[in-house]
Amino acid sequence: MSDAVDTATPKRRGSSVPLLKRLKSLITVLLTVLLTLVGLLFVTFIIGRVMPVDPVLAIVGERASQDIYDAAYKSLGLDKPLLVQFGIFLKQIAQGDFGISNLTARPVSEDIVRVFPATLELATVGTIFGVLFGVPMGVMAAVNEGKWQDQVVRFVGLFGYSMPIFWIGLVGLIIFYGLLDWVGGPGRLDVYYEDVIPVVTGLILVDSLIEGDLDIFWNAFSHIILPASILGYYSLAYISRMTRSFMLEQLSQEYITTARVKGLSERTVIWRHALGNVMIPLITVIALSYANLLEGSVLTEIIFAWPGLGSYLTTALLSADMNAVIGGTVVVGLIFVGLNLLSDFLYKVVDPRAR
Amino acid sequence: MKIKNLLKGLAFATAVSVSALSATATYAGTPNNVLVVADRIDDMTSLDPHDLFEFSGTDYVNNVYDKLVSFDPKNLSKGYQPGLADSWTVSEDGKTFTFKIAKGRKFHSGNDITAHDAEYSLRRVVMLKKTPSFILTQFGFNEENVEAAIKATDDYTLVVTTDEKYAPSFVLNCFAAAVASIVDSKLVQSNEVEGDWGNKWLQTNSAGSGAYSLVKWKPSESYRLKENADYWAAKPAMKSIIVRHIPESATQRLLLEKGDVDVARNLNPTDVEGISGNSDLAVDNDLRGRIMYISMNQKDPILSKPKVREALRYLIDYDGMVNSFLKGQYVVHQAFLPLTYMGELKDKPFKLDIEKGKKLLAEAGHADGFEAEIIVRNAQERIQIAQSIQNTFKQAGINISLTQGTGKQILGKYRARDFQIYVGAWGPDYPDPHTNADTFASNPDNRDEAKLTGKLAWRNSWDIPEMTALTKAAAQETDGAKRAQMYVDMQKEHQMTSPFVEMFQKNEQTGRSANVQGFYTGSAVTGVYYWTVTK
The missing domain is CATH 3.10.105.10 (Dipeptide-binding Protein; Domain 3)
Structure with missing residues (x-):
């Protein structure tokens, strides 16, 4: 049974679903999202408060006298009961106010708008790399199960899993930037190109195209390709292994045998029928791997001096900058929830039975 | 057959990426009038000189602000020297310091530097009560007495009265600290919000008279300064200073070796050792x-x-x-x-x-x-x-x-x-x-x-x-x-x-390109001044 057989039926069914029912499911989804976020906020908030780290010291510094310390303690509202603090905090967040970051002296929301595009750009290019290479490699491994191609893919995947990203990043920089001059160095751009074009999306690859500045586009590309490939390599390892196992499962199904018996070309059987069915679980795999990259890869960001969410959150955490930590956590939470919703939606596009 | 096609596809994609990259990456060394520094600057949490209290902050303040009393970065052993004040006297009881502010000097904004700016700045430190304020308040200044204790008696005379007798060297050394920076009072006052002495604004902007002015600060990422061509003490050779936050020593070394930065300030012993044989680079030691x-x-x-x-x-x-x-x-x-x-x-x-x-x-x-x-x-x-x-x-x-x-x-x-x-x-x-x-x-x-x-x-x-x-x-x-x-x-x-x-x-071991001269890290007493740097 291929997808094509089923496609017509659910559409008819879909149109008969009452509006009320759809509205109900929409409300359920929204409520779930809201509850998840409040839960996330509560847990992050409590962890932030019970952590044996002093957020006041983070602001006033080691040398502060007791008066200055006490004043900062009060201004942070730390003298109020915990639940009251949480209430005030929720109210602020509902108004889109994450407070001021102690580290940057700017609103956390502004900071996130500044650092998140760097991570988004890196994760997106990395995921594109991972999917472009990972899916075909997984298919190739499954089709040639047990043969040398399978072994090569397994080796490449295992290598990707087992090498520390810190090491791969440095070696990559030494070879491709230091010795071969193929790529740009650490950072998102050569310093002379920084702040030349106006910020529209914060994604330099996109902004440079909007501005029509190809020099900057290629410069940004030369900087992002190495860290993105390294991150992409990790998702490639994961995506290719998962694709392989999903494909093996599909290739042993009867409909594949039927398709072959019917005389369909091997290409059609593998790429259209088998891979078509694999796409459904694969979307979840890709979405999860994308979400992982969007959290920001701290080590990659440190090695490549990439000013993204990962290093922002880590620095904030180590300095007990709780506003920044919570702001960042909400963003990461939203990414996970959003990508889950997106993959649910894509299920329905790819598999009409899920509608 | 299909596998071959797949491999061909992968090979083609790789070839395209590589050729695109080799055609586009840029590797020029830094220009002769620009200094690019790799440093760790994620400790910089504010640009307000009366608020900041971190190492990277001192480097920033030294270049963007002046104080009444200053140091000669080329010869720190001379001790404190005239800064914005070109002379001063101490009263017989040792409690009153009268500073004569040099005439004809200007802030980056074009405003004249007067004793009123000095009065505003030093009072601001006391009133803001940020962590480094103790450096001045240890001389007995507080909210109540500050108007009498720190007073401009005319446009170019500032009189400071301490609560007790202190060693003049002690008082003057403190007036050379970052917290005693003189800010452009007109500019800061125009950005005050709800009696905050312009603190919120100055945390991310500058209002100084130093050898450089702020172009842009991106926290934990970089800051960029441009020369003040009319600087009173010297004409800076570097038109532009770019300080990049590069947390990792190995990355700093790589950038230095490639000529993409002129100075690497956080090399670990392994990386210092690694560049020691490179004749294009040098390592400076400073206690x-x-x-x-x-x-x-x-x-x-x-x-x-x-x-x-x-x-x-x-x-x-x-x-x-x-x-x-x-x-x-x-x-x-x-x-x-x-x-x-x-x-x-x-x-x-x-x-x-x-x-x-x-x-x-x-x-x-x-x-x-x-x-x-x-x-x-x-x-x-x-x-x-x-x-x-x-x-x-x-x-x-x-x-x-x-x-x-x-x-x-x-x-x-x-x-x-x-x-x-x-x-x-x-x-x-x-x-x-x-x-x-x-x-x-x-x-x-x-x-x-x-x-x-x-x-x-x-x-x-x-x-x-x-x-x-x-x-x-x-x-x-x-x-x-x-x-x-x-x-x-x-x-x-x-x-x-x-x-x-x-x-x-x-x-401190600082790696630099051999052609960079005059980069002094400030020993134990101060930080870096970029105006001494030449290439």
């Missing part, structure tokens, strides 16, 4: 202000015994550490003032001597040693120091358990006097010996309720009325040479009797 020490809580019945304190001084492998994991990064130093400070003490009376340590322990009644806990923050060099100490202490029978934690956790315990032995570091707050004497050798009130958390002697519960009096006397001594000698004497006693074992002083 900075940071002192590494261990200290013993005097509430502890064992650690408060003088013989035990003395024994521990002989149970530390000072040379072993600086010749191994601290190589190049620290030198052995056993006094509370950093070398290069007025009153420095070069004596190093202690070396690892297990037998002597054991003998002293036995005399203290602890021949079989004892158990103790060292608290240490989880920074690599501190942990290594703590482990070395754990090892040598054990040879004398002292069993040490190490407790690691984040900086804030460990510091919290230290400030709460809740520890036995602490591995710490201290950097001077301003370029005068009183800064360290006041914390290592002064404790006016040893009660818990006093909460003198800013003073290390208090944190260690070290009750020292005599030494506290000596510290105060030295801060008031008007004869410079006599004052310096007082610090030498005080350190000699401190070295022998205090619960502090000063071990090392920071040596």
Whole structure:
């Protein structure tokens, strides 16, 4: 049974679903999202408060006298009961106010708008790399199960899993930037190109195209390709292994045998029928791997001096900058929830039975 | 067949990416009038000179702001020099300082620099009450008296009156600190919101008169300065300064070797070693202000015994550490003032001597040693120091358990006097010996309720009325040479009797392109001034 057989039926069914029912499911989804976020906020908030780290010291510094310390303690509202603090905090967040970051002296929301595009750009290019290479490699491994191609893919995947990203990043920089001059160095751009074009999306690859500045586009590309490939390599390892196992499962199904018996070309059987069915679980795999990259890869960001969410959150955490930590956590939470919703939606596009 | 197609596709995609990249990557060295510095600047949390109190912040302030009193970065041993004030006099009772502000100088905004700006700036420090404000308020300025104590009597005369007599060198050194920067009062006032003295605005903007002005600051990422072509002290050779946050030493080295940065400020010993044979690069050494020490809580019945304190001084492998994991990064130093400070003490009376340590322990009644806990923050060099100490202490029978934690956790315990032995570091707050004497050798009130958390002697519960009096006397001594000698004497006693074992002083190793000249890191007393740099 291929997808094509089923496609017509659910559409008819879909149109008969009452509006009320759809509205109900929409409300359920929204409520779930809201509850998840409040839960996330509560847990992050409590962890932030019970952590044996002093957020006041983070602001006033080691040398502060007791008066200055006490004043900062009060201004942070730390003298109020915990639940009251949480209430005030929720109210602020509902108004889109994450407070001021102690580290940057700017609103956390502004900071996130500044650092998140760097991570988004890196994760997106990395995921594109991972999917472009990972899916075909997984298919190739499954089709040639047990043969040398399978072994090569397994080796490449295992290598990707087992090498520390810190090491791969440095070696990559030494070879491709230091010795071969193929790529740009650490950072998102050569310093002379920084702040030349106006910020529209914060994604330099996109902004440079909007501005029509190809020099900057290629410069940004030369900087992002190495860290993105390294991150992409990790998702490639994961995506290719998962694709392989999903494909093996599909290739042993009867409909594949039927398709072959019917005389369909091997290409059609593998790429259209088998891979078509694999796409459904694969979307979840890709979405999860994308979400992982969007959290920001701290080590990659440190090695490549990439000013993204990962290093922002880590620095904030180590300095007990709780506003920044919570702001960042909400963003990461939203990414996970959003990508889950997106993959649910894509299920329905790819598999009409899920509608 | 299909596999071949697939492989062909992959090969093609790779070839396209590689050829696109090799055609586009740019690798020119930095231009001759631009200085690009790789540094760790994620400690910079504010650009307001009356608010910031971090290392990277001092470098920024030195270049964007001027003070009444200044240093010659090319010759720091000359001490304080005229800055925005071209002369000053001190009254006979030693309490009134009259500064004459030089005429004809301007802020970056084009506004004239007058005594009213100096008055506004110094009052602002007192009224804002941010952490570094104590550097000025220790002279008795407060919200109530500041209008009388800091006063512009005409456009170019500023009169400052302290509450007591202090050594003029002490007062003037403090007026050379970052917190005493003079801001453009008209500009800052025009950005005040709800009586905040323009603090919110100045945290991310600049209002100075220094050799450079701020172009852009991206926190934990970079900042960029441009030259002030009309700078009064000198004409900067570098038109533009770019300081990039590059956290990793290996990355800094790679950028330096490629010529993409001119200066790398945080190279670890391995990377310093790695570039040592490269004739295009050079490494500079400069003794900075940071002192590494261990200290013993005097509430502890064992650690408060003088013989035990003395024994521990002989149970530390000072040379072993600086010749191994601290190589190049620290030198052995056993006094509370950093070398290069007025009153420095070069004596190093202690070396690892297990037998002597054991003998002293036995005399203290602890021949079989004892158990103790060292608290240490989880920074690599501190942990290594703590482990070395754990090892040598054990040879004398002292069993040490190490407790690691984040900086804030460990510091919290230290400030709460809740520890036995602490591995710490201290950097001077301003370029005068009183800064360290006041914390290592002064404790006016040893009660818990006093909460003198800013003073290390208090944190260690070290009750020292005599030494506290000596510290105060030295801060008031008007004869410079006599004052310096007082610090030498005080350190000699401190070295022998205090619960502090000063071990090392920071040596900063800076990697730079060989063509970069005049990059001075400021020794122990100040930070970097970029106007001295040429290529």
